[in-house]
Amino acid sequence: MSDPAVRLSGLRKSFGAVHAVTGVDLDIADGEFFAMLGPSGSGKTTVLRMIAGFETPTSGTVELGGADVTRLAPFERDVNTVFQDYALFPHMNVLDNVEYGLRVKRVPRAERHERALAALASVRLEGYGGRRPGQLSGGQRQRVALARALVNRPRVLLLDEPLGALDLKLREEMQVELKSIQREVGITFLFVTHDQEEALTMSDRVAVFNEGRVEQVGTPAEIYERPSTAFVAGFVGTSNLISGEAAQAVLGKEGTFSVRPEKLRVAGLGESVDGAEHSATGTVSEVVYAGPATRFVVELDAGGRLIALQQNLQVSSMDVMSLRGTRVRLVWHRRHEFAIVS
Amino acid sequence: MNLSRTARAMLWAALAGGLAVVYVPLLIVLLNSFNADRTFGWPPPGFTLRWWEAAWNSTGVREALWTSIQAALGATAIALVLGTMVAFALQRHSFFGRDAVSLLIILPIALPGIVTGIALNNAFRAVLEPFGLGLGMFTVIVGHATFCVVTVYNNVLARLRRTGSSLEEASADLGADVFTTFRLVTFPMIRSALLAGGLLAFALSFDEIIVTTFTAGAGVKTLPLWIFENLFRPNQAPVVNVVAAALIVLSVVPIYLAQRLSGGEAGPR
Numbered sequence: 001m002s003d004p005a006v007r008l009s010g011l012r013k014s015f016g017a018v019h020a021v022t023g024v025d026l027d028i029a030d031g032e033f034f035a036m037l038g039p040s041g042s043g044k045t046t047v048l049r050m051i052a053g054f055e056t057p058t059s060g061t062v063e064l065g066g067a068d069v070t071r072l073a074p075f076e077r078d079v080n081t082v083f084q085d086y087a088l089f090p091h092m093n094v095l096d097n098v099e100y101g102l103r104v105k106r107v108p109r110a111e112r113h114e115r116a117l118a119a120l121a122s123v124r125l126e127g128y129g130g131r132r133p134g135q136l137s138g139g140q141r142q143r144v145a146l147a148r149a150l151v152n153r154p155r156v157l158l159l160d161e162p163l164g165a166l167d168l169k170l171r172e173e174m175q176v177e178l179k180s181i182q183r184e185v186g187i188t189f190l191f192v193t194h195d196q197e198e199a200l201t202m203s204d205r206v207a208v209f210n211e212g213r214v215e216q217v218g219t220p221a222e223i224y225e226r227p228s229t230a231f232v233a234g235f236v237g238t239s240n241l242i243s244g245e246a247a248q249a250v251l252g253k254e255g256t257f258s259v260r261p262e263k264l265r266v267a268g269l270g271e272s273v274d275g276a277e278h279s280a281t282g283t284v285s286e287v288v289y290a291g292p293a294t295r296f297v298v299e300l301d302a303g304g305r306l307i308a309l310q311q312n313l314q315v316s317s318m319d320v321m322s323l324r325g326t327r328v329r330l331v332w333h334r335r336h337e338f339a340i341v342s
Numbered sequence: 343m344n345l346s347r348t349a350r351a352m353l354w355a356a357l358a359g360g361l362a363v364v365y366v367p368l369l370i371v372l373l374n375s376f377n378a379d380r381t382f383g384w385p386p387p388g389f390t391l392r393w394w395e396a397a398w399n400s401t402g403v404r405e406a407l408w409t410s411i412q413a414a415l416g417a418t419a420i421a422l423v424l425g426t427m428v429a430f431a432l433q434r435h436s437f438f439g440r441d442a443v444s445l446l447i448i449l450p451i452a453l454p455g456i457v458t459g460i461a462l463n464n465a466f467r468a469v470l471e472p473f474g475l476g477l478g479m480f481t482v483i484v485g486h487a488t489f490c491v492v493t494v495y496n497n498v499l500a501r502l503r504r505t506g507s508s509l510e511e512a513s514a515d516l517g518a519d520v521f522t523t524f525r526l527v528t529f530p531m532i533r534s535a536l537l538a539g540g541l542l543a544f545a546l547s548f549d550e551i552i553v554t555t556f557t558a559g560a561g562v563k564t565l566p567l568w569i570f571e572n573l574f575r576p577n578q579a580p581v582v583n584v585v586a587a588a589l590i591v592l593s594v595v596p597i598y599l600a601q602r603l604s605g606g607e608a609g610p611r
């Protein structure tokens with residue numbers, strides 16, 4: 001197998017007393033769409049800045065395609081960045097912005113012109129070359145920043161919350177567009193976000209960050225269905241944990257277990273349960289009708305609470321609202337419950 | 343804010359009074375430079391260009407003007423280089439004592455000119471005399487530079503604060519080395535701030551007299567020094583007036599340009 005596009009080994013970074021990154025090991029394969037997901041302050045940007053070369057690691061190494069670049073300056077690395085604030089040069093027009101990387105690498109004028117125009121076309125901005133960045137909308141600036149980076153055909157493209165400044169509708173459009181651009185150009189995308197939905201829908205693999213460390217790496221399905229820590233279970237999707245005495249009473253096991261809300265079935269107390277299933281009785285304390293689905297909060301008799309999400313296939317809001325205060329049995333298949341490392 | 347009618351009228355009166363105190367005398371100087379009466383009789387019996395012609399033909403005035411320009415250019419050049427370097431050092435790097443250094447840079451503009459003048463005079467004599475050098479153009483330039491640095495420093499610092507360092511990071515990220523980044527990104531971003539700071543520095547130096555008095559030595563005569571010297575010679579009074587009028591114009595233009603440069607162009611685009 002060839003070398004990974006990016007390999008981080010024992011990466012740490014401290015700013016004085018602030019330990020921003022406390023030991024990160026990651027391999028990112030060539031051509032992968034890889035997301036770094038985590039709450040604000042978990043060290044994602046700092047990791048990205050160490051890969052780009054803006055920060056020097058306190059310890060550990062950064063490899064690109066098998067070569068150690070830890071000590072190289074940003075302009076000596078074959079990566080490009082789409083900055084969160086885009087960082088377009090305000091004194092240059094759009095075309096000059098996109099040509100910048102080729103210009104400083106002394107690509108002949110005619111060729112760089114052609115490539116810049118092609119890059120602008122690939123982000124659907126033909127005809128905008130003569131404008132100043134200040135004359136563009138947020139979404140257009142975002143795409144200029146993307147074109148300016150992609151035109152250099154880097155080995156890896158780093159994106160720091162590239163959609164964070166866009167409104168919801170534009171963000172959803174750009175998610176689809178980014179994904180299709182990545183498939184077209186085949187460049188490794190390393191994508192930072194604090195939005196779990198964005199990470200799950202766009203990425204081949206996700207690394208969940210917490211307090212400067214990686215809690216879990218896996219495909220979106222693995223991260224979502226089998227969170228390996230309580231933090232991941234809570235940060236990605238709704239935290240639904242059964243622990244302590246409740247775990248003993250309901251599951252007959254020691255430890256902490258996670259079940260996703262949509263895997264739970266809300267049934268009558270008398271519902272029969274087969275051998276492949278587990279169940280727990282409780283009282284519905286809250287019913288939230290949300291159009292296509294309804295969320296039930298159930299206080300378990302054995303202690304703790306679970307949230308169940310039910311599709312509104314047959315029922316209406318009238319039907320579900322009347323369930324508040326009633327006693328129910330929550331049923332789920334055993335293969336949907338996972339042990340959590342605490 | 344809601345002000346009563348009388349309060350508003352009083353504010354306007356105060357503003358008009360304040361401006362009048364400053365600008366009426368300047369206006370009189372300008373008018374008197376065209377006054378046909380040698381002793382500035384008022385109202386002027388007529389207007390003439392005689393005094394402007396006399397001033398233009400006076401070798402003393404011409405030499406003083408040239409000296410002032412040289413001094414101002416020299417001080418501005420030093421201010422541009424030092425002010426920019428200090429602004430970068432203080433904005434882009436944090437180190438122990440940064441605020442203290444910043445204060446030390448700004449302080450000269452607040453120090454009484456006479457204190458700066460005496461201090462520089464002593465220092466120059468102590469340092470230069472052992473080498474057989476005296477006070478002259480060079481010491482005037484250095485003296486002026488002590489307070490001119492501030493204007494460049496302040497303008498560049500404000501610009502750097504506003505633009506941040508992300509544009510330079512973007513440039514490096516796209517493959518530009520440090521020098522190319524400065525040439526293509528940093529310099530264009532601070533260019534108008536440099537011009538504004540430079541113009542202010544030039545204007546400050548051009549009409550400075552106190553520090554000049556202590557650092558000029560015998561051979562160097564700037565325009566303000568020439569005015570001061572000829573102020574009390576009755577037959578020179580009309581020419582002095584012309585020079586003063588010219589100085590007003592020459593100082594206003596750079597200040598006006600500097601204000602336009604630092605205010606307008608660099609806003610969000």
Ligand SMILES: Nc1ncnc2c1ncn2[C@@H]1O[C@H](COP(=O)(O)OP(=O)(O)O)[C@@H](O)[C@H]1O
Pocket residue numbers: 015018019020038039040041042043044045046047
């Ligand atoms: N240049 C810096 N100086 C001091 N602290 C910093 C610096 N950059 C980041 N930090 C700190 O490091 C931690 C991680 O920051 P960051 O990597 O930006 O997190 P994220 O991108 O996940 O929000 C935060 O506590 C932040 O305050």
Ligand SMILES: [Mg+2]
Pocket residue numbers: 044045046
């Ligand atoms: Mg961040």
